[in-house]
Amino acid sequence: MTLPPAHARARRNPAEGRAPVRRAAFAVAVVFLIIGLLGFVPGVTSDFADLRIAGHQSGARLFGVLQVSVLHNLVHLVFGVAGLTLSRTVTAARTYLVGGGAIYLVLWLYGLAVDHGSAANVLPVNAADDWLHLGFGAGMVALGAATARRPRR
Template sequence: MSTRYFSLVLGIVFLLVGIAGFIPGLMHMPEQAADVEVTENFGRLFGLFPVNALHNIVHIIFGIWGIAAYRSYAGARGYSRAVAVIYAVLAVMGFIPGLNTTFGLIPLYGNDIWLHAVIAIAAAYFGFAVKDTEVSRSNTATTTTHRI
């Protein structure tokens, strides 16, 4: 898979997950909202991943960004690198009390920790390790010059 297609696929997944977080049938609603002060739409997506309305919006933003980044190799590589760094930081934040809820705004604990770490590793691979070769159309076109 190329870096551009990784950006597209991850963007689509983020967008779908962000939308899924707003669908009540896909959420398991706990009795109380734990340590999170933003309780709008708080629950566990698919019964596993703690999310709230802000968390879902962040997923949608990352989804739109990934889909837009697909348009160019440089954009996709930049997106992958940014996702790698941001999601690595989010994974670490999930272990730190106070930061694991982003100061009460967005839950980052539980199954989110390992998922954020996996996303960071995959994005780091495509952002830093993969060296896609992008061939421009002008380089592949052959031109013929005729002399009179």
């Protein structure tokens, strides 16, 4: 077996040959990691001094709009790490996208059902979060379905 020249190997795209569902899961995971980290950055998160561990009393807003807490940011970071881990195989990547998307759709329904000013709003979420969760959930499920491998004929 002969290897291509060193300069050809150095330019190889690491995503080359990776199944689309794996690339999609990896990209979604990176987005979750970025969002989770930005929730801890003063300036990107307004009213940072009002950041609470959990609960509706957290007055911190990611990009000045999305209500966040330490717990909310940690959920995003956990979803990101899970996505990086699960993007290693086609089956796990699809499970991450579809299953994670379903979880975010349930979180959207939770946000619609819970009184945003009540103690039951532990993450916390607001109306902007609700719509973002709907978008993430639907987008992840759609990516999982759209990037599924079709049987070859």
